[in-house]
Amino acid sequence: MTPAESHDRQLPDLAGGPVQRFDYPAVGxxxxxxxxxxxxxxxxxxxxxxxxxxxxxxxxxxxxxxxxxxxxxxxxxxxxxxxxxxxxxxxxxxxxxxxxxxxxxxxxxxxxxxxxxxxxxxxxxxxxxxxxxxxxxxxxxxxxxxxxxxxxxxxxxxxxxxxxxxxxxxxxxxxxxxxxxxxxxxxxxxxxxxxxxxxxxxxxxxxxxVHTPLPLWLSSGMRAVDHAVEGICSVAPAALMEAAGVGALRLLGQALPRCREAPEDVAARAACQRGAWLAATGMGRVRVGASHGLGHLLAGLAGVPHGLTSALLLPSVLRFNRAVNADRQALCAEALGAEDAADAVASLVERLGLRQPLADLRLSAERLRPVAEAAPGHFLVRSNPRPIRQAADAMAILEDALRALPPPA
Incomplete structure (x- = not known):
C-alpha cells in the first residue's frame, strides 16, 4: 500500500474518533x-x-x-x-x-x-x-x-x-x-x-x-468533576483527556466526600488537588458542552456560583445526552464506581451536601427562562454532544435539574 492509497482508508474508531488534535497547555x-x-x-x-x-x-x-x-x-x-x-x-x-x-x-x-x-x-x-x-x-x-x-x-x-x-x-x-x-x-x-x-x-x-471554606471547596470540586466528565464526553475527544479525566474522577469521587467528613484531612485535600489537575488537562483544548455553557449563563444571568452550576446541571445534561454518547458516559460511570454516569454524579452531589444550597437559591423555571433563550447561541452550548437548537431543548435540561432539588430550607 502506498502512502497515497493509505489516505483513502478510514481509521478505526480510536478513543472516540480517528482524528485528534491536542494543544498542550503552556504550564512549565x-x-x-x-x-x-x-x-x-x-x-x-x-x-x-x-x-x-x-x-x-x-x-x-x-x-x-x-x-x-x-x-x-x-x-x-x-x-x-x-x-x-x-x-x-x-x-x-x-x-x-x-x-x-x-x-x-x-x-x-x-x-x-x-x-x-x-x-x-x-x-x-x-x-x-x-x-x-x-x-x-x-x-x-x-x-x-x-x-x-x-x-x-x-x-x-x-x-x-x-x-x-x-x-x-x-x-x-x-x-x-x-x-x-x-x-x-x-x-x-x-x-x-x-x-x-x-x-x-x-x-x-x-x-x-485546608483554610478554604468547605462549601467553596466542595462546590469547586464539582466544577472539576464537570471538567473531567465533559472532557471525556466531548464531541472532539482526545486520548490524553480521556485517561486524565478517568483518573480525575477516581480521585475526586473518593476524596471530595472524605473532605466533607474530615475537613482538616490534608491528604484528602491533596488528592482533590491532583484530581483537579488531571481534570483540567483539556480546559480550552477539548470542546465541552451544555453543563459548562448553561453554567456560564446561569452564573451571569441568575447569579449562581460556578461550582453550584455544575452540581445543578451536570446530571441533567448527562441524561439529555445519553442517547448519543452512552459509550463515553460509561467511562465516567465506571470511574465513579457506578453503572450510570448521571446517577453517579447526582449521588456525589448528594453526598457533598450541595443540593440544599441549590434549593435555597429559590430558582424557578421563570427565572431560568432567559438562560434557556440565550443557550442556543452560546459557544459552549453549541458544542454539546446532542444539539441544542432551540430554547425548549435547554429548558428541558433546566426543568429536569429543578425537579431534582429539595424544597428550600
Missing amino acids: RVTAGVPCVEAVPEEVERLGARRALLFVSASLERRTGIAEALGRALGARYAGMVASQSAHITDAIVLEAAGRLRGCDADLAVVVGGGALVDTVKMAVLAVTHEVREASQLAPLRLSFEGEGGPKSPCRLEPRLRQLVVPTTLTGAEWSDLTGSAERPEAPKRYYSAQRLGALSVVYDPWLA
Missing part, C-alpha cells in the same frame, strides 16, 4: 505537596523574576497571613501585595490590577486564591500587554463568536509577564487561557483569550487548601 512546571512558602520562592528564583507582585484573596490573608509569610520568603524579589475582595470581575477591577502591575514594574504575578482572582490577573496581564488603560480599549480584544470553528481571539501579542499560581480552590482556572470581565457586577461577562495567558507555574499546597 507543577509542584504538588510542598508548602507554598517553600515552593514559591524557589520557583520565582528558577524563573528569573526580579519583581514578583503578589495577588492574594483578602479573606485568605486574614485567616492565614500567607501574604506576609510569602513576602518575607521572597525577600528582594517581592514587589508588594494586592488583596482582592471581590468575586466579581469588573473592568474597573481589571484596570486597577493592571495599574498595580505597571506601577511596580512587575515581571511575574504570584496569585494565591481561587478562580476569580486567577481570571482577574489574566485580564490584567492582557491589559498590560495591549496597553489598555480605559475600559473602552478592551472591546477590540474580545473573543469573536462569528462563523464556524469556535471562538476566535484577536490577541496576538506575547504576554509581557506570566503567572505563578497557588490555587486555593479546584476550578482549574490556572490551566485555561480563557478569561472575562463585565462592565459591572450584574452585567454579562465578555470573554477574552490569548496564548500563554494561563499560569506558567502551578503550586498545589494542601496545607493552605
Whole structure:
C-alpha cells in the first residue's frame, strides 16, 4: 500500500474518533505537596523574576497571613501585595490590577486564591500587554463568536509577564487561557483569550487548601468533576483527556466526600488537588458542552456560583445526552464506581451536601427562562454532544435539574 492509497482508508474508531488534535497547555512546571512558602520562592528564583507582585484573596490573608509569610520568603524579589475582595470581575477591577502591575514594574504575578482572582490577573496581564488603560480599549480584544470553528481571539501579542499560581480552590482556572470581565457586577461577562495567558507555574499546597471554606471547596470540586466528565464526553475527544479525566474522577469521587467528613484531612485535600489537575488537562483544548455553557449563563444571568452550576446541571445534561454518547458516559460511570454516569454524579452531589444550597437559591423555571433563550447561541452550548437548537431543548435540561432539588430550607 502506498502512502497515497493509505489516505483513502478510514481509521478505526480510536478513543472516540480517528482524528485528534491536542494543544498542550503552556504550564512549565507543577509542584504538588510542598508548602507554598517553600515552593514559591524557589520557583520565582528558577524563573528569573526580579519583581514578583503578589495577588492574594483578602479573606485568605486574614485567616492565614500567607501574604506576609510569602513576602518575607521572597525577600528582594517581592514587589508588594494586592488583596482582592471581590468575586466579581469588573473592568474597573481589571484596570486597577493592571495599574498595580505597571506601577511596580512587575515581571511575574504570584496569585494565591481561587478562580476569580486567577481570571482577574489574566485580564490584567492582557491589559498590560495591549496597553489598555480605559475600559473602552478592551472591546477590540474580545473573543469573536462569528462563523464556524469556535471562538476566535484577536490577541496576538506575547504576554509581557506570566503567572505563578497557588490555587486555593479546584476550578482549574490556572490551566485555561480563557478569561472575562463585565462592565459591572450584574452585567454579562465578555470573554477574552490569548496564548500563554494561563499560569506558567502551578503550586498545589494542601496545607493552605485546608483554610478554604468547605462549601467553596466542595462546590469547586464539582466544577472539576464537570471538567473531567465533559472532557471525556466531548464531541472532539482526545486520548490524553480521556485517561486524565478517568483518573480525575477516581480521585475526586473518593476524596471530595472524605473532605466533607474530615475537613482538616490534608491528604484528602491533596488528592482533590491532583484530581483537579488531571481534570483540567483539556480546559480550552477539548470542546465541552451544555453543563459548562448553561453554567456560564446561569452564573451571569441568575447569579449562581460556578461550582453550584455544575452540581445543578451536570446530571441533567448527562441524561439529555445519553442517547448519543452512552459509550463515553460509561467511562465516567465506571470511574465513579457506578453503572450510570448521571446517577453517579447526582449521588456525589448528594453526598457533598450541595443540593440544599441549590434549593435555597429559590430558582424557578421563570427565572431560568432567559438562560434557556440565550443557550442556543452560546459557544459552549453549541458544542454539546446532542444539539441544542432551540430554547425548549435547554429548558428541558433546566426543568429536569429543578425537579431534582429539595424544597428550600
